[in-house]
Amino acid sequence: xxxxxxxxxxxxxxxxxxxxxxxxxxxxxxxxxxxxxxxxxxxxxxxxxxxxxxxxxxxxxxxxxxxxxxxxxxxxxxxxxxxxxxxxxxxxxxxxxxxxxxxxxxxxxxxxxxxxxxxxxxxxxxxxxxxxxxxxxxxxxxxxxxxxxxxxxxxxxxxxxxxxxxxxxxxxxxxxxxxxxxxxxxxxxxxx
Amino acid sequence: xxxxxxxxxxxxxxxxxxxxxxxxxxxxxxxxxxxxxxxxxxxxxxxxxxxxxxxxxxxxxxxxxxxxxxxxxxxxxxxxxxxxxxxxxxxxxxxxxxxxxxxxxxxxxxxxxxxxxxxxxxxxxxxxxxxxxxxxxxxxxxxxxxxxxxxxxxxxxxxxxxxxxxxxxxxxxxxxxxxxxxxxxxxxxxxxxxxxxxxxxxxxxxxxxxxxxxxxxxxxxxxxxxxxxxxxxxxxxxxxxxxxxxxxxxxxxxxxxxxxxxxxxxxxxxxxxxxxxxxxxxxxxxxxxxxxxxxxxxxxxxxxxxxxxxxxxxxxxxxxxxxxxxxxxxxxxxxxxxxxxxxxxxxxxxxxxxxxxxxxxxxxxxxxxxxxxxxxxxxxxxxxxxxxxxxxxxxxxxxxxxxxxxxxxxxxxxxxxxxxxxxxxxxxxxxxxxxxxxxxx
Numbered sequence: 051x052x053x054x055x056x057x058x059x060x061x062x063x064x065x066x067x068x069x070x071x072x073x074x075x076x077x078x079x080x081x082x083x084x085x086x087x088x089x090x091x092x093x094x095x096x097x098x099x100x101x102x103x104x105x106x107x108x109x110x111x112x113x114x115x116x117x118x119x120x121x122x123x124x125x126x127x128x129x130x131x132x133x134x135x136x137x138x139x140x141x142x143x144x145x146x147x148x149x150x151x152x153x154x155x156x157x158x159x160x161x162x163x164x165x166x167x168x169x170x171x172x173x174x175x176x177x178x179x180x181x182x183x184x185x186x187x188x189x190x191x192x193x194x195x196x197x198x199x200x201x202x203x204x205x206x207x208x209x210x211x212x213x214x215x216x217x218x219x220x221x222x223x224x225x226x227x228x229x230x231x232x233x234x235x236x237x238x239x240x241x242x
Numbered sequence: 243x244x245x246x247x248x249x250x251x252x253x254x255x256x257x258x259x260x261x262x263x264x265x266x267x268x269x270x271x272x273x274x275x276x277x278x279x280x281x282x283x284x285x286x287x288x289x290x291x292x293x294x295x296x297x298x299x300x301x302x303x304x305x306x307x308x309x310x311x312x313x314x315x316x317x318x319x320x321x322x323x324x325x326x327x328x329x330x331x332x333x334x335x336x337x338x339x340x341x342x343x344x345x346x347x348x349x350x351x352x353x354x355x356x357x358x359x360x361x362x363x364x365x366x367x368x369x370x371x372x373x374x375x376x377x378x379x380x381x382x383x384x385x386x387x388x389x390x391x392x393x394x395x396x397x398x399x400x401x402x403x404x405x406x407x408x409x410x411x412x413x414x415x416x417x418x419x420x421x422x423x424x425x426x427x428x429x430x431x432x433x434x435x436x437x438x439x440x441x442x443x444x445x446x447x448x449x450x451x452x453x454x455x456x457x458x459x460x461x462x463x464x465x466x467x468x469x470x471x472x473x474x475x476x477x478x479x480x481x482x483x484x485x486x487x488x489x490x491x492x493x494x495x496x497x498x499x500x501x502x503x504x505x506x507x508x509x510x511x512x513x514x515x516x517x518x519x520x521x522x523x524x525x526x527x528x529x530x531x532x533x534x535x536x537x538x539x540x541x542x543x544x545x546x547x548x549x550x551x552x553x554x555x556x557x558x559x560x561x562x563x564x565x566x567x568x569x570x571x572x573x574x575x576x577x578x579x580x581x582x583x584x585x586x587x588x589x590x591x592x593x594x595x596x597x598x599x600x601x602x603x604x605x606x607x608x609x610x611x612x613x614x615x616x617x618x619x620x621x622x623x624x625x626x627x628x629x630x631x632x633x634x635x636x637x638x639x640x641x642x643x644x645x646x647x648x649x650x651x652x653x654x655x656x657x658x659x660x661x662x663x664x665x666x667x668x669x670x671x672x673x674x675x676x677x678x679x680x681x682x683x
Contacts, residue, residue, distance in 0.1 A: 084546035089539060180521060187524035194531050204496060207503040210527060214510055217534040224541040231548040 057099060057219050064095035065223070071122060090114060096220045106209045107216075109197020 068091025094114055100107035115121050191206065192198035195213050198206055478495050480486040504523055508514040511530045517523050 081546050084549070085543045088545050089542040092538065092542060180519075183521040184524060187521060187528060190528050191524060191531070194528060194535070204499045204503065207500060207507060210531065211503065211507055211510060214507075214527075214531060214534065217531070217538065221534055221537045221541065224538065224545065228541050228544045228548065231545065235548065 057216075058223050060099050061092075061095050061216075061219055062223050064098055065092050068092075068095055090117075092220055092224065096216050099216065100212070104209060104212050105201060105205070106196045106198065106213050113196060 069088065072087040072091060093110060097107035097110040097114075188203060188206065191210060192201070195206065195210050198209065201209060476495065478491050480491055484490075484494075504520065507527055508517075508523060511523075511527055514523055514526045517526060
C-alpha cells in the first residue's frame, strides 16, 4: 500500500499548484468562488495522485474537465506526466461517458421490461427482500463514487476502498491546513 | 498498486487459511499453489524422463491447447507404461489419475498465472504420486471435489470450460462413469460452452478409443481439458456437497471476491466491526463516504473564509525545478515564516517539509506581484532547497505526529521571532522581503 504521508505530500503539492493557477486567473473572487476553486483543485489533485489508474480518478477528472477553467488546472497538474493521460481524459469527458451511459440505459430498459413480465410470479421471501436492500444500497454507492455507475459490484467495492483512502487523505490535509490557518489568525504574531 | 490490492488481500488471507475445509476457493487455490511449489521432488521413472523430454520439446509450442493435448496423450502413455512396470501403483490408481488431473489443472493454472512451466507441473504431479501416495490420499479425502471450472477473468461470465477431477478413489468406475455421462449431458445442454462441449466430447471419445481397458479408468478420472486460447482463466473447484454447475461456481467465485473486499472495507470504515451482512455494511460505507465528502466541502468553505485571497504557494519548496528555472512562482509567502522554518532546520527534517507547507499555506498573504519582487532574493531560497533535499528523502512522518510537531513549531516561532540564523550570505533581498512582509502585516 502507498505510504500515507507521501500520498499526503503529493496531494498537497498538486493542490497548491492548482490553487496558484486559480489565483493567477482571477484576482478577486467571492467567497463562494474561492470555495469552489479550493474544492475543485483539491479534487483534481486527489485524482491525479492516482494518475488515472483507478476508475474513479479517471471519471473525476473527466467530469471536472468539462468546465473550461478546470481544464487549465488539470493540464498544469498533470503537466509533468505524459500527455496520453491528458488526452484520454479530455476525450472521455466529451464522448466516452455519454456513450456508455446510453448503452447502460438501453440495457436497463430491457431488464425492466423483462421484470414487468415476471412480476406476478415473484414471491416475497426474506432473501429477495435482502437482495433488494443490497441492490438499493449499491445504487446509492454508485451514485456517490465518481464513475461508479458503470462498474460491476466487485470492482465497485474496490474503487470505494481506494476512494475512501484518498478522501481521508484529502480531509486530513485540509483539516490541518484549516486548523493552522485559524490558529495563526487567532494567535497574534509577536513579530507583527 | 490497484492491481496489487487483490494480490495483497490474497496473500494476507491465504497464509492463515491452510488446511481448513472452510477456506474459500481462492484461498485454497493459493495454498495449493504454494504447496505445489514447495514440493521440489525429483522422483522420476525413466519413463517420466522420456516423457519430460518430450514435454520440453513441446512446451516450446505456444498454443496452450496443443500443449495440453500432448500432455493428455502422453500422460495416457505414461499411465499405461507405469501400470505395466509397477503393479504396486494399481492400488493408488485413483490417486495417480487424480494427481494427473491435478497436474493438468495446474498446468493450465500455470499458464493463467504465468509462473510455472508445464513440464515442471507434470513433474510435480507424477512425482507426487510415485513418492507420496498416502499424503495424496489424505489430501484427496480432505479436499474432495467434484468438478473444476475454468472461468474467464476478463469477460463477465460468458464462456465456461469445465474440467472434471474426481478425487474420490473409492468411487471408482461405475459411479464415475455415471457422473461423467451426466456432466456430458449437462455440457450439451448448456448454451455457454457449446464449442467446448464439442471439443470435450471429441476428446473423450478419442481418449477412450485410444486407451486400453485399464487406462480407461484413469482417462475418465482424469480431467478433460478443453482447449482454450485465452490464457486468463481462474480455475475453481467445487466443494463437496455443493452444486457443480458452472453458473453456480462462477457465482460463488464472484461472491467470495465481493465478500473478501467487503472485509477490507470493514477494516477501513470505523465502526463496521459489529455489523454483519452486506446491507448493513453497505449502509455504513455509504454514510462514511457521504460524511467524508461533506467534510471536504465544509473544509474548503472554511479555507475560503480564512484566506482573503487564494494565493498560497509554498509548494515551491517541493519543486526543485523551480529553483533551476526561476520562472514559476516563488517560495516566499511569509518570508518571515520561512526564515523561522530555516532556523528550525537543525531540528527534525522529517517534519520540516510539512511544517513549511502548512505555515506557508496558512499565511496566504502574498500577491503575485510581490512574488515577482522576491524573485530577486535567491539566497533565502537556497536554504529551503537544501533542507528540502534532505527532508525529501525522509518522507516518513505521519500526520498525527505532524500535528504535535506543528504545535511545537508554533511555540518556537512565537518565541524566537525572526532570528536570522540564516546563511552566511543573507542577501539584502531577504531583508527587503522581511520588510515587505512587515508592511503587509
